[in-house]
Structure formats: C-alpha cells, structure tokens
Amino acid sequence: MDFYEVLARRRSIRNYRPDPIPPDIFERLGAAVASAPSACNRQPWKVLVVTEPGLLEAIRNACPQRLLTGAPAIAAVLGNAAEAWKRPEGDSIVPVDVAIAMEHLVLAAAAEGLGSCWVCAYDRKKVDAAFGIAAPWSVYALTPLGYPAMPAATLTKKPLAEIFEVIA
Ligand SMILES: Cc1cc2nc3c(=O)[nH]c(=O)nc-3n(C[C@H](O)[C@H](O)[C@H](O)COP(=O)(O)O)c2cc1C
Incomplete structure (x- = not known):
C-alpha cells in the first residue's frame, strides 16, 4: 500500500470485530x-501485544472508557525513562521515543488493514501493575488492535496553512 494511503487510512477505531489477528x-x-x-538509538521501549484473556481483562479494567472492549488484542508501549537519552536540561526524552515507536506500530497496523486507537486515558499504576513492571519502566500508551467493526467517524482537521509552513 502506498505510504500516503496508509497515512490516510490510519484513523482512531473504537469498535472492533472479535476476529483473531494472524501471527504473521x-x-x-x-x-x-x-x-x-x-x-x-537507545530504543528505550518494549511493545507487548496481549491476547491472553486474563491480562486483557486487567488492562480493560484500568481504562475508564470502553475503548479497549471488543478488540482481540491490546498493544502496550512500555518506556524506560532511565535508559532513554536525556536533554541537556536533564529531562528524559522517553515520551518522544515511545511516541515514535507507537506511531510506527499504528501505521503498520493500518497497512495491514487493522484498526488501532492511541489510548492514554487509563490508570497508569493499575496498568503497570497488571504487567508487573515498576520504575524506570512504565506503560506510556495503549492501543486496541483488531479489524474495524465500522468506519471511523468523520473528523475535521485544522487547515493545512495553520499547522504546516515552509519558511524559505
Ligand atoms: C497521545 C494520544 C493520546 C490519546 N488518548 C486517547 C484516549 O485516551 N482515548 C481516546 O478515545 N482517544 C485517544 N486518542 C485518539 C485521539 O482522540 C485521536 O487521534 C484524534 O481524535 C484524531 O482522530 P484520528 O486518530 O482518527 O485522526 C489519543 C491520541 C493521542 C495521539
């Protein structure tokens, strides 16, 4: 699939069919x-894709929205704040590194015909505990993965001129 088609196809999907995802x-x-x-190149992340029913339930219970319900898999992107490079001011770059890894994941999912949805509105302590992890590791974002049950809602994006400019 053309890369720009993948970008257009990736939308936040909030309703899924339960069909399993092939391992390949x-x-x-x-x-x-x-x-x-x-x-x-520190790659201070780890992506865990969960299909195990007990762990899926524990993660869903830590998310107030019903976003993660119905999808056959949930991916969690873990970051290690200690392993990540630090800016000269001393703060860890881990949220940036993790966000890039997550976006690679959701774009690849779109190329495979899978739906996804960035989810950050969850109880982080509960999700970290469900995975049995502690600082410096933490779960920075979740996404359901699965085949969309319906298309994403129509959405208005900001006009291009407002968000992108070439200064020559
Ligand atoms: C960092 C981040 C966190 C998000 N967290 C949530 C969330 O907790 N719940 C949710 O329904 N959508 C969440 N979203 C999805 C956004 O609402 C969605 O990307 C936005 O409305 C644009 O829609 P689109 O992804 O279909 O282009 C999040 C997106 C990002 C990038």
Missing part, C-alpha cells in the same frame, strides 16, 4: 516498531 501480522508489526528512530 504481529511479526511485521514488530519489525515496524524495531525500525523506529530513537535518540542515540
């Missing part, structure tokens, strides 16, 4: 994440 797709999603850039 997970392999390609992993390769897409592995190719993501990161500051000093």
Whole structure:
C-alpha cells in the first residue's frame, strides 16, 4: 500500500470485530516498531501485544472508557525513562521515543488493514501493575488492535496553512 494511503487510512477505531489477528501480522508489526528512530538509538521501549484473556481483562479494567472492549488484542508501549537519552536540561526524552515507536506500530497496523486507537486515558499504576513492571519502566500508551467493526467517524482537521509552513 502506498505510504500516503496508509497515512490516510490510519484513523482512531473504537469498535472492533472479535476476529483473531494472524501471527504473521504481529511479526511485521514488530519489525515496524524495531525500525523506529530513537535518540542515540537507545530504543528505550518494549511493545507487548496481549491476547491472553486474563491480562486483557486487567488492562480493560484500568481504562475508564470502553475503548479497549471488543478488540482481540491490546498493544502496550512500555518506556524506560532511565535508559532513554536525556536533554541537556536533564529531562528524559522517553515520551518522544515511545511516541515514535507507537506511531510506527499504528501505521503498520493500518497497512495491514487493522484498526488501532492511541489510548492514554487509563490508570497508569493499575496498568503497570497488571504487567508487573515498576520504575524506570512504565506503560506510556495503549492501543486496541483488531479489524474495524465500522468506519471511523468523520473528523475535521485544522487547515493545512495553520499547522504546516515552509519558511524559505
Ligand atoms: C497521545 C494520544 C493520546 C490519546 N488518548 C486517547 C484516549 O485516551 N482515548 C481516546 O478515545 N482517544 C485517544 N486518542 C485518539 C485521539 O482522540 C485521536 O487521534 C484524534 O481524535 C484524531 O482522530 P484520528 O486518530 O482518527 O485522526 C489519543 C491520541 C493521542 C495521539
């Protein structure tokens, strides 16, 4: 699929069919994440794709919205704040690195015909506990993964001139 078609196809999907995702797709999603850039190439992340019913339930219970319900898989993007490069001011770049990895994941999912939806509105302590992780690791974002049950809602984006400019 053309890259720009993938960009257009990626939309936040909030309703899923329960059909399972073939394992070879997970392999390609992993390769897409592995190719993501990161500051000093530290790759301070790990992506965990969950299909195990007990863990799916624990994650869903930590999310107040019903966004994660129905999808056969949930991906969690974990970041390690200590391993990530630090800016000269001392703050960890981990949220940036993790966001890039997550975006590689959701774009690759779109190329595979899968829906996804960035989810950050969840109880982070509960999700970290569900995965059995503690600082410096934490879950920075979740996404359901699965085949869309319906198309994404129509959405208005800001006019291009407002958000993108070439200064020559
Ligand atoms: C960092 C981030 C966090 C988000 N968290 C949530 C969330 O918790 N719940 C939700 O329904 N959507 C969440 N979204 C999805 C946005 O609402 C969505 O990207 C936006 O409305 C644009 O729609 P689109 O993704 O279809 O282009 C999040 C998106 C980003 C980038």
